[in-house]
Amino acid sequence: xxxxxxxxxxxxxxxxxxxxxxxxxxxxxxxxxxxxxxxxxxxxxxxxxxxxxxxxxxxxxxxxxxxxxxxxxxxxxxxxxxxxxxxxxxxxxxxxxxxxxxxxxxxxxxxxxxxxxxxxxxxxxxxxxxxxxxxxxxxxxxxxxxxxxxxxxxxxxxxxxxxxxxxxxxxxxxxxxxxxxxxxxxxxxxxxxxxx
Numbered sequence: 001x002x003x004x005x006x007x008x009x010x011x012x013x014x015x016x017x018x019x020x021x022x023x024x025x026x027x028x029x030x031x032x033x034x035x036x037x038x039x040x041x042x043x044x045x046x047x048x049x050x051x052x053x054x055x056x057x058x059x060x061x062x063x064x065x066x067x068x069x070x071x072x073x074x075x076x077x078x079x080x081x082x083x084x085x086x087x088x089x090x091x092x093x094x095x096x097x098x099x100x101x102x103x104x105x106x107x108x109x110x111x112x113x114x115x116x117x118x119x120x121x122x123x124x125x126x127x128x129x130x131x132x133x134x135x136x137x138x139x140x141x142x143x144x145x146x147x148x149x150x151x152x153x154x155x156x157x158x159x160x161x162x163x164x165x166x167x168x169x170x171x172x173x174x175x176x177x178x179x180x181x182x183x184x185x186x187x188x189x190x191x192x193x194x195x196x
Contacts, residue, residue: 064108
């Protein structure tokens, strides 16, 4: 486990570096050495920002002591999470008008990402807008098809009705011309045969 990992505690030499220190034990479980390594904080910030967080409003990496190791705002690195935000973040929390996404690593460190609800819901709102437009378009097409079909059926029926009324009035000379090639056309042919 890490004996220490974090910035700012070793004076000016390591001020801009992240220091990792791991104890080396002997067979009696006594610490005999410390292995230490440093990573420039700026390099760590670039790496994390490039690979994982370009879609978030802001982000930070926090060690197990709640010290901010790196932050998209470099001025906040080295401060305590609670000092900056007033709380220690865990999974599924909200802060201000942001949704807080927390990824806890095996070391006890965590990555905290802040995403505004507006940006989080933007894709949902866009999808709802597209669904609404598609629904309106589909509704208009259905109305158009219904109107076309009703007109195609209503006109021949009207012609047949008028023919029947004239025949009832004693006019057997008129004929109904329907060229729909369906049952209405057969009915018109039968009507004309009856009129003859």
